[in-house]
Amino acid sequence: MKIAVIGTGYVGMVTAVCLADLGHTVIGTDVVPEKIDKASRGISHIYESGLEELLKKNLKRGNLSFLHDLDETIRSSEVLFVSVNTPQREDGSADMVYVEGVSRRIAENLNSYKVVVEKSTVPVKTSLWIKRTIDLHKKSDVEFDVASNPEFLREGTAVSDFLHPDRIVIGVESERARDVLVEIYKKFKDRLLVTNIDTAELIKHASNSFLALKISYINLISELCEKTDADVELVAQGMGMDPRIGDQFLRAGIGYGGSCFPKDIRALAKIGEDLGVSFDLLKEADKINLKRIDIFVDKIKNALWILKDKVIAVLGLSFKPETDDIREAPSIKVIQRLLEEGATVRLYDPKAMENLKQVFPEKTPQVHYAKSPYDAVEKANALLLITEWDEFKEMDLKKIKGLMANPIFMDGRNIFEPAQMRELGFDYYSIGRK
Ligand code: NAD
Ligand code: UGA
DSSP: OEEEEEOOSHHHHHHHHHHHHTTOEEEEEOSSHHHHHHHHTTOOSSOOTTHHHHHHHHHHHTSEEEESOHHHHHHTOSEEEEOOOOOBOTTSOBOOHHHHHHHHHHHHTOOSOEEEEEOSOOOTTHHHHHHHHHHHHOSSOOOEEEEEOOOOOOTTSHHHHHHSOSOEEEEOSSHHHHHHHHHHTGGGGGGEEEEOHHHHHHHHHHHHHHHHHHHHHHHHHHHHHHTSSOOHHHHHHHHHTSTTTOSTTOOOSSOOOSSSHHHHHHHHHHHHHHTTOOOHHHHHHHHHHHHHHHHHHHHHHHHHSOOTTOEEEEEOOSSSTTOOOOTTOHHHHHHHHHHHTTOEEEEEOSSOHHHHHHHSOTTSTTEEEOSSHHHHHTTOSEEEEOSOOHHHHTSOHHHHHHHOSSOEEEETTOOSOHHHHHHTTOEEEOSSOO
């Protein structure tokens, strides 16, 4: 099967590399030339565990390549996975401008039957627009199909998620497209769910929104815990022991970030609104999530009173561990608020520092990029833990305390035990527990 992956970002890179690893012949393409240049040399422009090894392996094997030329990529492929970005517009809807642009290019290069696969997260009914766009712009009578194959990988475990999926959803409207996609994923035939396209599109938005809802729910419960003697960790454990609820995505914290939950929950609310179905439920979950930052910053103020001229160490800048992705990372909002209050921040992350420098350049007054967690906490009046990297779980806490001016520790992810932290002499604050 000759496959093109159009848009080699976080999803596209993993898709291209993993489809090649499954034995298909894959060409990846992107509008950003550096991404293609790097990938061709076996270098991934994103950090994702195991990705670069598989990239190198499949480049060497000869069934994976990267091309700048989108037209040539389309013409020489039978299946086109479209994994371009679908960012949020001001009104909350998904911006489909990149999907539309690619659809036109596909129309102009339709030289043989092709299956156009929506890999990006798109609003339900997008396939109709893609079909209409290709029909409007195509220059020949060549047939094509549109299909949906939403992606469920999580950053940080993307390669493993792709190669060991819980489910593969395929939305199709023709036998021909169905056969093509079933063949591509034949290794996972016991986990295939074949539906119509609207259903497949909706499964993606419904899943992400449900997970975001679950996180906001436990975060709201954590607020209640803080006003009582309840412990959110044990509440979550007790809830999660019921298999109908499940124990995943019940970790209270500083709120969800990333390029997907925040935008997808808003996109589904907007889709509902446009179709006359009220999704205030999701809007509330979004509000709860936004409030997590206020609550966290208030906690810092309650501990330090005035933030002006205080030195604050921030550990964990990516939106979650094991990725360099900082899109919608809670760290950015917290740092912005600290800087507005006149604090100096000392920042550290194992992988996301270079990306954060695009937001807060190195020369920004009162911003210092540290070389290690220990360097970050030097003479700090408080330490904020925003992302739960393993490196932080393994820190020498005695050394950390010794380096700080004041041992105030704000754990935004509940990675330490309160009693143990107090024994070590920290003024320790966490989420939803005393
Ligand atoms: P991304 O921004 O990292 O990647 C998108 C890529 O598309 C970029 O490299 C961009 O340069 C490229 N692109 C844009 N227009 C193009 C064009 N005309 N031709 C070729 N390339 C083009 O975004 P992402 O995180 O990979 O997400 C892509 C889609 O997948 C989104 O719809 C997202 O919601 C969805 N998704 C993301 C994840 C995730 O974990 N990041 C998981 C599942 C689904
Ligand atoms: C999420 C989904 O889990 C994927 O299935 C989906 O494919 C992807 O979005 C997408 O569509 O982009 P991702 O955003 O990479 O994946 O990472 P998650 O592990 O879901 O975490 C998202 C955010 O929620 C992070 O900020 C994380 O810290 C937070 N989170 C997660 C919590 O606060 N509590 C939890 O219990 C779980």
